[in-house]
Amino acid sequence: QVPLEESGGGLVQAGGSLRLSCRSPGRYSRTINNNAMSWFRQPPGKEREFVATISWNGGSRNYAESVKGRFTISRDNARSTVFLQMDNLEPEETAVYYCAKGRSSFAGSSPDGYTSWGQGTQVTVSS
Numbered sequence: 001q002v003p004l005e006e007s008g009g010g011l012v013q014a015g016g017s018l019r020l021s022c023r024s025p026g027r028y029s030r031t032i033n034n035n036a037m038s039w040f041r042q043p044p045g046k047e048r049e050f051v052a053t054i055s056w057n058g059g060s061r062n063y064a065e066s067v068k069g070r071f072t073i074s075r076d077n078a079r080s081t082v083f084l085q086m087d088n089l090e091p092e093e094t095a096v097y098y099c100a101k102g103r104s105s106f107a108g109s110s111p112d113g114y115t116s117w118g119q120g121t122q123v124t125v126s127s
Contacts, residue, residue: 002028002116006099009121014091016125020084022099022118029080036102037075037082038114041095041123048098050109052084060106091127096120 008020020039024032038053052063052073061073072085082099100114107113 002031002101004032004099004101004116004118006097006118006121009097009123011124011126012089014089014125014127016089017085017087018089018123020086020097020099020121020123021081022083023079023081024101032080032082032101033077034105036105036107037073038100038102038107039073039082039084039097040100040111041093041097042120043092043095046095048111050111051097053102053107053109054082055107056105062109064109086123089123089125091125094124095122097123 002024006022012018034056036055039051040048041051042048050064054061054073054075058075070088075082098120099118101116103115
């Protein structure tokens with residue numbers, strides 16, 4: 001288990017943008033650099049769902065169909081930070097967004113493939 005900290009959530013109007021960040025603090029800061037990192041979200045009353053994943057060096061990225069073309073996952077290993085740029089947000093995307101560290105350098109959409117999770121950051125999209 002590696003601590004992960006998300007930030008950047010908030011309230012935004014439909015059609016707006018937010019940029020989420022995820023880092024591992026302190027002495028753990030570089031432990032995520034060799035692993036895939038992903039974002040999941042959990043809307044109110046629903047199960048956690050996959051949003052996007054990025055391989056250890058950023059060379060491979062995959063997205064849920066619902067966010068393709070609007071969300072962009074990226075990482076800066078020099079800062080041991082992963083980002084999720086979310087554009088053209090929709091009210092149904094209101095959720096707690098979590099970052100997760102994959103078991104290896106590549107990861108998929110199943111939560112079973114992840115060893116560490118952040119506490120989540122709330123994203124609220126108003127209509």
